[in-house]
Amino acid sequence: MKGVVFLVLLGLVIAGFLFGAFLMRSAEGPKVAVAEPEPMTVEVTEAVLVKDFVLDEAYSGLAQAQRTSQLGFPSGGRIESIRVRVGDHVKAGDTLAKLDTRGLAAQLASLEAVVDEARASYQLALDTVERQRTLLAQGHVSTQRVDEAEAQAATAAARIASAKAQADTLRVQIDLARITAPFDGVVTARFADEGAIAGPGTPLLELVEAGKLEAEIGVPASAVADLEPGKVYTLTAETGPVDATLRGVTGVVNASQRTVAAVFDIDDAASVPAGTIVRLSIPRTIDEGGFWVPLKALTSATRGLWTIYVAVPDGGGARAESRVVEMVHTSGDRAFVRGPMQPGDRIITDGLHRITPGVPVTPIDSQRASTEHDG
Secondary structure, three states: OHHHHHHHHHHHHHHHHHHHHHHHOOOOOOOOOOOOOOOEEEEEEEOOEEOOEEEEEEEEEEEEEOOEEEEEOOOOEEEEEEOOOOOOEEOOOOEEEEEOOHHHHHHHHHHHHHHHHHHHHHHHHHHHHHHHHHHHHHOOOOHHHHHHHHHHHHHHHHHHHHHHHHHHHHHHHHHHOEEEOOOOEEEEEEOOOOOOEEOOOOEEEEEEEOOOEEEEEEEOHHHHHHOOOOOEEEEEEOOEEEEEEEEEEEEEEOOOOOOEEEEEEEOOHHHOOOOOEEEEEEEEEEOOOEEEEEHHHEEEOOOOOEEEEEEEEEOOEEEEEEEEEEEEEEEOOEEEEEOOOOOOOEEEOOOHHHOOOOOEEEEEEHHHHHHHOOO
């Protein structure tokens, strides 16, 4: 009985709620908001069709010395002296370092003595030949004795040549035990000090040529035709503009960078430190119609495209309409785009995070908006 009573009471409560809702229902039916949303005020700029534009393309490279050498000794030995330090300027032919050559000097003295001995033997052999020829003419000796004397003289002459060649070899070794500057330059590195044992071919000093700089800049193969060897171009460096003469173009495409190397001789090498990045600007005309728009007027779309909103007339006001465009190039705070746009379209440039297609807007020219807000 308690369960039955509970169900009856529950039914009465539900019926009461339904009856009350019925009494509160409006005779005109459900009320729906019909008021239009207030239009948003947005800045706009007028789209101007551009048939083509000039694009300054910049390519970079390094300003570096035309010659850089790591200097060492062809044979090993103990370093006797190093006469330069990092940063020293040297002239071609200056002695930069020397090895201890006392052992070579002793060997050279011994060989010079051998040469003197060989010369004395050769002179004795020549005298012997003369005597044998005199005796042959008097009939006291045979022709064979003369031939033997001449052979001994030839052997003595060969000993002189051999000893002189060995002495010359030692002189060359002594000369190579001294490092001289191959060109005017600056010492940029020193890898050892006096007393150390230098291995054959081990770099001891690094010398960079002074007064002559070149820049190797990679440019696309399509831009090579616009370059003229011998012409002076203005490169941009960290220290400012610098003139450089185009020496030549390799004409070979780099497999990794897909560019062709253009080599420039920098006219005023003193104005640019070696290792500075320099840039070459080449103007290129883009024959494509499109529009310049502010970057802030673009929002990302799909597949690398961009969305732009245009305020189109709608009755007595305007509404936002989206257009999908392709970005061709950017320069500073603007972009060159192409797509379904017409000259005179009013491009919305602010408040894009609040804009949806079809929303009513009140367009204000960007210049006028700046004036109203004190610029």
